[in-house]
Amino acid sequence: MDASFLNSFHLDILKEIGNIGAGNAATALAKILDRKVDMEVPQVKIMGFSEVSEVLGGAETPVAGILLGIRGDISGYILFVLEETAAKILVNILMGKRPDEEVVYNEITLSALKELGNILTGSYLSALSTLTGLSIKPDVPDIAIDMAGAILSVPAIEFGKSTDTVLYIETEFIEGENRVIGDFFLVPDTSSYMKLINSLGAVC
Amino acid sequence: MADNVIKVGMADLKHTLHPGTLVTLGLGSCVGVALYDKKTKIIGLAHIMLPWSHQAKNRSNKAKFADAGIKLLLENMIQSGADRKSIVAKLAGGAQMFSYSAISDIIRVGERNVEAAKQVLADLNIPVIAEDTGGTHGRTIEFYSEDGRLMIKTIGYGVSYI
Numbered sequence: 001m002d003a004s005f006l007n008s009f010h011l012d013i014l015k016e017i018g019n020i021g022a023g024n025a026a027t028a029l030a031k032i033l034d035r036k037v038d039m040e041v042p043q044v045k046i047m048g049f050s051e052v053s054e055v056l057g058g059a060e061t062p063v064a065g066i067l068l069g070i071r072g073d074i075s076g077y078i079l080f081v082l083e084e085t086a087a088k089i090l091v092n093i094l095m096g097k098r099p100d101e102e103v104v105y106n107e108i109t110l111s112a113l114k115e116l117g118n119i120l121t122g123s124y125l126s127a128l129s130t131l132t133g134l135s136i137k138p139d140v141p142d143i144a145i146d147m148a149g150a151i152l153s154v155p156a157i158e159f160g161k162s163t164d165t166v167l168y169i170e171t172e173f174i175e176g177e178n179r180v181i182g183d184f185f186l187v188p189d190t191s192s193y194m195k196l197i198n199s200l201g202a203v204c
Numbered sequence: 205m206a207d208n209v210i211k212v213g214m215a216d217l218k219h220t221l222h223p224g225t226l227v228t229l230g231l232g233s234c235v236g237v238a239l240y241d242k243k244t245k246i247i248g249l250a251h252i253m254l255p256w257s258h259q260a261k262n263r264s265n266k267a268k269f270a271d272a273g274i275k276l277l278l279e280n281m282i283q284s285g286a287d288r289k290s291i292v293a294k295l296a297g298g299a300q301m302f303s304y305s306a307i308s309d310i311i312r313v314g315e316r317n318v319e320a321a322k323q324v325l326a327d328l329n330i331p332v333i334a335e336d337t338g339g340t341h342g343r344t345i346e347f348y349s350e351d352g353r354l355m356i357k358t359i360g361y362g363v364s365y366i
Contacts, residue, residue, distance in 0.1 A: 053214055053230055065301070144340070146301065146359055147230035150231060150343070153214065153342075154233060156214060161254065161260055
């Protein structure tokens with residue numbers, strides 16, 4: 001989202017949406033993993049392009065990105081990104097394996113990851129929808145596993161059309177010894193921008 | 205890595221004299237435009253995000269765009285003593301990281317970045333002598349002033365030189 005349109009009220013609301021969304025996500029995660037999942041208070045971050053590639057451990061760090069198109073009152077997409085090491089831990093727990101076991105990417109593990117992304121972004125979107133009163137429906141997820149810089153170039157380019165910064169919400173999930181940092185990038189298309197900003201404003 | 209390695213960030217451009225090396229990490233749909241002056245061994249690298257500056261609302265950062273960025277990089281190199289006539293180009297990046305069809309316009313941006321870079325270079329009479337573009341994977345590139353070689357590193361697609 002174009003951060004230049006946002007004032008501190010908007011940011012507080014986004015933070016609150018992140019908070020509720022992450023809370024829902026932690027609950028959903030606990031349910032599918034069948035264990036206790038905690039979370040840190042999510043942070044709304046705004047970063048210049050030069051720093052974007054340093055998100056999630058550096059531009060060459062392998063990450064998993066799960067992208068879902070959104071439809072309804074606003075359109076665009078949401079991207080959930082987490083480090084590949086964290087993605088592997090989650091897949092292993094989901095499959096009932098040891099967290100540190102080697103993960104082979106195949107139809108089963110990839111669709112497990114997609115489903116995780118689906119549930120986590122779904123929790124976030126439903127919080128956004130509840131607080132703004134906008135109807136927001138996620139589409140089928142798509143996944144890519146590659147260098148952080150390459151995955152993050154996708155939202156960065158969209159932001160780049162109108163600004164030199166990227167806005168995202170960072171959430172940390174905690175399951176026992178495992179900590180998983182996930183970043184949500186909400187990327188509305190141009191026509192949905194103001195609609196979303198106005199709806200955020202109406203909340204104040 | 206050689207001495208004098210300079211990092212080029214997203215929406216950024218840099219040039220250097222021999223024996224410098226220019227590096228950009230994790231190119232996805234962005235395109236790395238590498239210019240090499242065979243005569244003076246001056247090299248330049250631009251990390252381009254978008255095709256055309258006239259389509260954007262905010263144009264303050266020229267390095268973001270294929271048209272404005274390549275022209276600025278060329279000017280900077282000439283100012284440092286590069287010979288306009290002996291400059292050649294190599295391209296890398298422009299991948300499509302996601303295949304999701306409903307955002308086809310968004311995801312085709314890699315392809316459009318490559319097309320724009322080629323058109324701008326053609327208009328400037330700079331020949332593109334090699335490229336590693338498209339596909340669905342990210343690339344880290346290193347550009348050596350010694351011989352104008354461009355190293356391309358990937359996850360799962362190995363390392364190559366063009």
